[in-house]
Amino acid sequence: MLIRTVISLLKNWSANDGEARTILNLSPTTYAEWRRNNVGYVSSEQVYRSTLLLQIHAALRMRFSNASRAAGWMNRPNDIFSGRTPLALIAGGELSSLERLLAYLAADLSPW
Numbered sequence: 001m002l003i004r005t006v007i008s009l010l011k012n013w014s015a016n017d018g019e020a021r022t023i024l025n026l027s028p029t030t031y032a033e034w035r036r037n038n039v040g041y042v043s044s045e046q047v048y049r050s051t052l053l054l055q056i057h058a059a060l061r062m063r064f065s066n067a068s069r070a071a072g073w074m075n076r077p078n079d080i081f082s083g084r085t086p087l088a089l090i091a092g093g094e095l096s097s098l099e100r101l102l103a104y105l106a107a108d109l110s111p112w
Contacts (some may be wrong), residue, residue: 003039006050009057012067013074019091023098024049045095052098059105080104 010020021031024046033040060070074087081089090097 002047002050002054003034003042004037006053007035009053012071013087014071015087015091019087022093023053023090025093025095049095049098052102056098056102056105059102063105063108 006024007020010023015023017031017035021028024031024034026034026046057070060073061067064070064073075085077083077085086101090101
């Protein structure tokens with residue numbers, strides 16, 4: 001269920017297959033299997049990446065009541081990320097980029 005949700009989420013954010021594979025740190029073969037809902041072994045890193053993606057999604061939904069606006073935000077250039085889109089940031093494949101994006105959203109939502 002987790003994997004299916006995360007793949008759907010990345011599709012909703014307009015990530016192509018290559019970006020989704022890189023974000024999840026998957027080989028093309030494993031990603032193809034996951035897309036067919038044939039999920040075998042899931043590493044702790046892949047679970048962590050998936051959890052971060054769901055937390056990013058939750059933070060976006062708190063920020064935007066409209067789901068399409070939340071998804072659109074992932075594809076708009078942002079000065080905080082050197083003019084890159086948030087999707088491009090995380091599509092670099094670095095785990096720290098997912099953590100950075102989540103930290104940005106959490107700080108932005110903080111009342112302090």
